[in-house]
Amino acid sequence: MKTSICSNLFKYALGLLLIALVWELASLWFHSSLILPRLSEVFAEFFGLIDEASLWMNLSSTFLKAFSGLLLALAIGLPVGFLIGFSAFFSQLLLPGLVLLKSMPIISWLTSILILWGIGWEAPVFIVFVTLLPIIIYNIAQGIKTVDKQLLEVVKLTHLPFRKAFAGIYLPSIIPFIISSIEISVGTMWKTVVAAEFLAGEKGIGVQIAWNKYYVNTPTVFAYTFFVILVGISLEILLDAFFSSPFLKRWRGLWAT
Amino acid sequence: MGNLVLKGVCKNFGRLRVLDGIDLTIAQNHSVALLGPSGCGKTTLVRMIAGLEKPDCGEIEISPGGAAYAFQEPRLIPWKTVKENLTFFLEEPEIDPAFLDTFGLTEILDSYPHQLSGGLRQKVNIGRALLFKKPLLLMDEPFQNIDVKNRVSFIRSITEQRKKEGFTMILVTHNLREALLFSDTLFFFGPKPSRVIGEWTVAKPPQTAFRSFDWLFEEEKKVVARFPEFMI
Numbered sequence: 001m002k003t004s005i006c007s008n009l010f011k012y013a014l015g016l017l018l019i020a021l022v023w024e025l026a027s028l029w030f031h032s033s034l035i036l037p038r039l040s041e042v043f044a045e046f047f048g049l050i051d052e053a054s055l056w057m058n059l060s061s062t063f064l065k066a067f068s069g070l071l072l073a074l075a076i077g078l079p080v081g082f083l084i085g086f087s088a089f090f091s092q093l094l095l096p097g098l099v100l101l102k103s104m105p106i107i108s109w110l111t112s113i114l115i116l117w118g119i120g121w122e123a124p125v126f127i128v129f130v131t132l133l134p135i136i137i138y139n140i141a142q143g144i145k146t147v148d149k150q151l152l153e154v155v156k157l158t159h160l161p162f163r164k165a166f167a168g169i170y171l172p173s174i175i176p177f178i179i180s181s182i183e184i185s186v187g188t189m190w191k192t193v194v195a196a197e198f199l200a201g202e203k204g205i206g207v208q209i210a211w212n213k214y215y216v217n218t219p220t221v222f223a224y225t226f227f228v229i230l231v232g233i234s235l236e237i238l239l240d241a242f243f244s245s246p247f248l249k250r251w252r253g254l255w256a257t
Numbered sequence: 258m259g260n261l262v263l264k265g266v267c268k269n270f271g272r273l274r275v276l277d278g279i280d281l282t283i284a285q286n287h288s289v290a291l292l293g294p295s296g297c298g299k300t301t302l303v304r305m306i307a308g309l310e311k312p313d314c315g316e317i318e319i320s321p322g323g324a325a326y327a328f329q330e331p332r333l334i335p336w337k338t339v340k341e342n343l344t345f346f347l348e349e350p351e352i353d354p355a356f357l358d359t360f361g362l363t364e365i366l367d368s369y370p371h372q373l374s375g376g377l378r379q380k381v382n383i384g385r386a387l388l389f390k391k392p393l394l395l396m397d398e399p400f401q402n403i404d405v406k407n408r409v410s411f412i413r414s415i416t417e418q419r420k421k422e423g424f425t426m427i428l429v430t431h432n433l434r435e436a437l438l439f440s441d442t443l444f445f446f447g448p449k450p451s452r453v454i455g456e457w458t459v460a461k462p463p464q465t466a467f468r469s470f471d472w473l474f475e476e477e478k479k480v481v482a483r484f485p486e487f488m489i
Contacts, residue, residue, distance in 0.1 A: 150332045153309055157326055158346040158389065168345055172336045 037219040045223035055208075059231070062204035065121055066193040069128025070185055076129075077136030078178070084137060085144020094137075102134040106192065110199055123200035124193050131192045132185045139184070143177030144170065179243055186239055190232045260285035260425045261306065261393065266315035267450075268301050275301055277450035279315070283442075285392075288419060288426040290436035292487055293446025299429045300329065303395050306427065325389035329397040331378040333370040339381050340366040343388060352388065359414045360384045361407070375402035383411065387418065394419075397429045412438045413467045433487060437476050438467075445484055455484055 020039060027036045049055050084091045106127050113123045147170055155165045197206025205224055212220040261283040268276040275298040283289050291299045304310045306317060307324050333342045339362065344350040357363045362384050370378055383399050400408045416439065419426060430436050436443050437459055445455035457480055463472055481487065 150328070150330060151334060154326075154328075154332055154346065157307060157309065157324070159323075160346055164345075168337070169334065 034216055034218050037222060041219040042222045042226065045219045046226055049220075049223050049227065055227070058203060058205050058208055059227075061121075062124075062193055062197060062206065065124045065197070065201075065204065066128055066189050069125045069193065070132060070182075070189050072125070072129045073132035073136050073185065074182075077133050077181075078140055081137040081140025082144060084141040091141065098134050098137060101130060102138075104130075106131060106196065107199065114200055119200055119202050121202065124196035124204070124206070127196035127200075128189050128193050132189060135185055135188065136181045139177050139181035140174060143174030146177075147173040183236075183239060183243065186235055187232065190228070190235060194228055260287075260320050261427075262316075262318040263302075263306075264316045264318075266302070266305065266312045266317060268298060268305065268310070269313050274450040276312075277452050279451075279453060281444065281453065283425060283427065285320070286419070286423045286425055287442065288416075288428070288440045289442045289444060290428045290430055290440040291444050291446060292430060292433065292436055293451065294448050295431075297446045297448055297451040299446060300397055303397055303427060303429055306393075307395055320392065322392040324393040324395055325386045325391040327383050327386035327394070327396040327399045329399075329401070331370070331375075331382040333378060333381055335370055338367050338369055339373070342370070342381055343385050346385070347388060356384075356388070360387075360411070376404065376407070379403055380407075380411075383415075387415065390422065390424075392424050394424050394426045396426065398431070399428075400430075400432075400435060408435070409438070409467060415439075433477060433480060434473060437473055437480070438462075443480070445487060457483070 023036070023039055027033075027038050030036045033041055080094070084094055109127060109130065110123075113126060117123055117126075151169055152165075154160075155169065193204075194206040194209070197204040198210045199206075201207045201210075205228055209221055209224045212218075212224065261281070263279050263281040266276060266279040267274065279302060291302065293299055301310065303326075305312050306319065307326050333339075334345065337345060340352075343352060343362070354363070357366070360380060360383065362380060365373060365377060365381075370381070373381070379399065379402050383396070386394060386396070386399075400411065403411065412435065415426075426439070428436065428439050430439075440459055443457040443459065444453050445457070446452070447454040460472075460476055465472070
């Protein structure tokens with residue numbers, strides 16, 4: 001067991017080393033830190049950045065926007081997902097809108113958003129919201145449709161009040177779907193918020209990337225990018241730890257069987 | 258006045274006619290068994306009586322009060338304990354402890370369905386159906402996975418409860434002895450498209466019916482003599 005963990009770690013380290021090697025070779029090939037800076041430059045920038053208070057203020061600003069968008073998407077996506085799952089009428093009525101929302105590039109929103117709100121926090125929150133909304137709605141609607149039909153026949157036969165059936169059968173059945181939609185959303189949310197800030201933000205990590213791009217500070221752009229990746233991975237690990245905590249595991253284990 | 262009357266009931270699945278003109282009258286507080294080859298539509302008939310499916314022709318007259326249904330599969334809620342499963346669908350969540358003892362449910366009240374054997378789950382299923390206390394009890398092969406000793410004691414307890422509370426019962430089974438122990442009347446179904454091809458009024462069992470099975474074997478011989486294809 002222990003040896004397998006060690007050998008896995010070794011392979012991961014080898015993988016990282018491979019990326020570094022390809023990077024360095026490419027950077028030597030381009031021979032310009034404006035196109036692809038050396039790794040040493042990027043890391044020097046990175047360690048310089050994390051010493052600055054402004055990075056952490058930008059990070060908290062980005063976080064705030066990202067989670068506001070997520071919460072908004074959950075607040076609207078959960079009830080709409082339920083509605084679509086329960087009613088064939090609403091499912092057909094809202095499907096075209098959902099497909100549209102899912103396939104629409106985020107930059108297409110930009111003109112309208114910029115005219116409406118200008119540069120600021122609203123645009124990134126909105127873009128995170130519209131990106132996550134269809135994901136959450138689909139997941140929840142799918143969850144409702146997979147509720148055990150045989151149990152629902154017992155509900156029908158016993159004329160169980162809807163309120164009771166919802167709390168006792170529907171909700172527990174779809175909690176795994178809610179969890180998985182949050183898990184998918186968080187990864188997407190983080191990438192999206194940075195892109196949205198880049199395009200229409202006033203502060204935050206994405207705005208920093210935009211400014212440094214403007215001044216052709218390529219090493220700093222990559223240093224911020226490295227930071228975004230680290231935060232994204234940390235978020236996923238934290239979320240995973242939360243959802244596999246003993247409390248939730250007990251519940252999930254019961255549903256799984 | 259019959260509790261339950263079926264007049265010319267038929268049912269198709271696509272182009273296949275499964276049930277073809279079923280006429281049945283089941284008197285109030287009577288217990289009947291439906292016997293017939295697999296896939297002849299017995300379960301479909303019971304589902305139509307329960308209102309879960311509509312007949313394609315004919316009528317089903319059922320006196321008000323609704324039906325309780327012990328399904329072929331236990332259909333328990335996986336995230337609820339046995340106790341919660343028994344009470345979840347009830348308006349009054351109190352259960353008589355004597356009832357739990359009779360049906361061997363007391364020890365497993367706090368278990369979850371996945372911790373139970375198939376037979377125990379089936380016991381919970383039967384218990385849940387009985388607790389609804391409806392004027393009509395439908396049971397679709399309820400004793401699968403339950404051993405013979407428990408089977409006999411269950412049949413006895415349910416029969417006693419039926420005499421005490423007075424409900425009509427319809428049992429779907431492949432087991433002739435089970436049907437004889439349980440029922441006042443047996444209805445035999447033919448292969449698809451199925452109709453009632455025979456009816457047998459079960460002789461009144463003696464007091465000792467659940468202890469000495471002579472009566473049962475005698476009765477079984479007589480039924481098999483008339484309906485040899487239903488010998489098991």
